[in-house]
Amino acid sequence: MQTAKAAIVVVPGATIVSRSSPFVPRFEPLVGPRSRRTADVCRLAVMNMRSSRLQSGFTLVEVLVALVIFAFGMLGAVGMMLSSMQSTQYSSNSVVAGAMAREYGELMQMIPDGVSSTSSATATSTNTLMVDTDSFSTGVANNCTGADKNCTPDALLTAARDDWALRVKSTGTLPEGRAEVCRDSTPRNAAGELEWGGCDQAGATVLIKMGWLGKPPVGSKGSSVDTNWMTADRPRFAVSVMGNLRDYVGTPPPGATP
Known part of the structure; x- marks a missing residue:
């Protein structure tokens, strides 16, 4: 006796329904709310895929804009740090x-x-504290310390002056440092700025003019505009030194004994 075999093929969009007998399936297409929910899910999936592509593009632009803003911020921070160090x-x-x-x-x-001298000293001058360190080169001042040294007062004065001048010129003290000590009745020029070499050796007050390189020059030997006031082209400041009454030129003050 042969047994009949049957193949059941499920058609997409249909469901198996058996009403009369559990062995005789019947197919019905999906209709109604369930089919609509399935279609809605498919449409949402397609829309999500499209929106994800659009969002990816916008996200890339936003990241690039953020990187540009961050780069400008970093440049500003570096500039502030360099200015603070300077x-x-x-x-x-x-x-x-x-x-x-x-x-x-x-x-x-x-x-x-x-x-008491009325002229600025050079590296070969003696017996004076008036000095312009621009005429000095690097070296070692005369040694007048120690029991075996027989330095005269003039030699001691010159050694103290040279030691100070060489320390001003030293690169480890001031960058391109310069000092000028002299009598100058008009230390400022027409622009109101201190200047080197303008000592007229007149007046009662001795000035100590100090200058140094405040900012590295741009170009060859300072072709930048701001090197006129940021380099050692002119003194940074001047300190007036009032000595005793013998330093006054002309008539001493009333009641004073020169």
Whole structure:
């Protein structure tokens, strides 16, 4: 006896329904709310795929814009840091120059004979504290310390002056440092700026002019506009030193004994 075999093929969009007998399936197409839900799910999936593509493009543009803004922010931060470092260096040089000017002023008050000269000293001058360090080169001042040294007062004065001048010229003290000590009745030019070499050796007050390189020049030997006031082309400041009464030129004050 042969048994009949039947193949059941499920058609997409249909469901198996058996009403009369559990062995005789019947197919019905999907209709109604369930089919609509399935179609809605498909449409939502397609829309999500399209929107994801659009969002990916917009996200890339937003990332690029954020990178540009971040780059500008970093450049600004680096610029502020460099400006802060430059200001710190300038302040440090100002402190060093002020300390050296005060040191030399005290030396001049202790040795009043050293400021009686009416001319600025050079590296070969003796018996004077008037000095322009621009005429000095690097080297070692005469040694007048020790029991075996037989230095005269003039030699001691010259050694103290040369030691100070060479320290001003030293690269480890001030960058391109320069000092000028002289009598100058008009220390400022027509523009109101201090200047080198304008000593007229007149007046009762001795000036200590100090200058140094405040900012590296741009181009060949300072072709930048701001090198006129940021380099050692002119003094940064001048300190007046009032010695004893013998330093006054002309008539001494009333009641004073020169």
